[in-house]
Ligand SMILES: CC(=O)[C@@H](O)[C@H](O)COP(=O)(O)O
């Protein structure tokens with residue numbers, strides 16, 4: 001079964017808009033878990049425009065499901081992750097000025113850097129996932145640096161889903177098969193939604209986890225957080 005990790009970045013974005021503590025990120029994380037989420041994902045960025053570094057420390061005290069910290073491994077991020085020791089760290093190569101993550105790693109060009117990071121985090125007992133495009137060479141490169149899992153960057157799938165479902169999913173099926181063949185665990189995320197999630201989860205083999213934030217929090221405005229999480233979980237309950 002594919003697990004749902006709820007990315008709560010957008011909740012922090014709303015909180016930060018007024019400088020107070022409404023909505024309370026800690027309570028939202030706990031409620032996501034109570035409503036069925038099997039993990040909590042955060043993606044702190046250097047400008048702390050949504051998740052603050054202190055949030056990550058505070059969340060560590062309360063999250064009882066899988067805690068997944070995503071981000072670009074600069075020195076501050078590495079120090080934070082090593083201090084918090086979440087169940088999983090996901091390495092994402094996003095530039096500090098990127099609006100959101102917009103590409104996976106070139107795991108061949110950055111092999112030495114990634115290998116050092118993987119070794120460091122694994123020595124701390126943290127599972128490592130590397131964010132990659134649905135490109136078989138990049139998956140083989142990820143395997144070569146010793147990561148436990150990869151996270152497939154699903155924005156291209158989401159962008160093409162409405163006009164060509166089969167074409168949109170094809171590279172992701174190939175990528176997943178490659179990951180399985182080389183023995184890597186498989187996560188996926190970015191722009192997954194109630195529209196495109198079931199089709200993805202039904203067709204991509206070995207999908208262990210999806211992390212979903214933007215669309216899920218938008219849906220919660222209409223359906224409420226509890227209903228929304230249940231709706232996403234239903235999309236993942238595939239016989
Ligand atoms: C790696 C990934 O795809 C997500 O973590 C995404 O980057 C969410 O970040 P934002 O909420 O800042 O868009």
Ligand SMILES: NCC(=O)COP(=O)(O)O
Nearest residue numbers: 007189190191211213214
């Ligand atoms: N890793 C992807 C993630 O955490 C959430 O991405 P999105 O659903 O906010 O696009």
